[in-house]
Amino acid sequence: MGSDEATPAPTVGTLLRRGATKRCPNCGAGHLYRGWFQMAERCPRCGLRFEREPGFFTGAYLINFAITEGFLFVLLMAFMVWKVQRPDAGIAAPLGIGLVLAVVLPVLFYPFARTIWSALDIAMHPIEPDEAADAAAASAERPSPG
Numbered sequence: 001m002g003s004d005e006a007t008p009a010p011t012v013g014t015l016l017r018r019g020a021t022k023r024c025p026n027c028g029a030g031h032l033y034r035g036w037f038q039m040a041e042r043c044p045r046c047g048l049r050f051e052r053e054p055g056f057f058t059g060a061y062l063i064n065f066a067i068t069e070g071f072l073f074v075l076l077m078a079f080m081v082w083k084v085q086r087p088d089a090g091i092a093a094p095l096g097i098g099l100v101l102a103v104v105l106p107v108l109f110y111p112f113a114r115t116i117w118s119a120l121d122i123a124m125h126p127i128e129p130d131e132a133a134d135a136a137a138a139s140a141e142r143p144s145p146g
């Protein structure tokens, strides 16, 4: 299984590093997005179809939620430390900052969450031979840029 692949499968660390930098987890190619939200259906280099099954990117929402909640938790802990030192300070400004971040962070992390999820999924469920063949066929179809 997989012994006929031209290149060895990337390690979990490589997959995650590529995912965290908005790159194709499989080959490391960038430029997967048109704008901030529109992800290419396939990798422009290796042809991998990112949506591996219907509803695939539901996992990306979980990643995005976890990242946002993690940041808000750290912010809340920092606020509690700050509030202990200033018991008379109001909570309007910290509350406003928290509310703004709760909206802005998921938007900022959205493309990263998708590629991180894609990397995690490939780490847990390596690319099947039929997916690799489909990717190779799609990659061969399109003219190489430049």
Ligand SMILES: [Zn+2]
Pocket: 024, 025, 026, 027, 028, 029, 043, 044, 045, 046, 047, 048
């Ligand atoms: Zn790729």
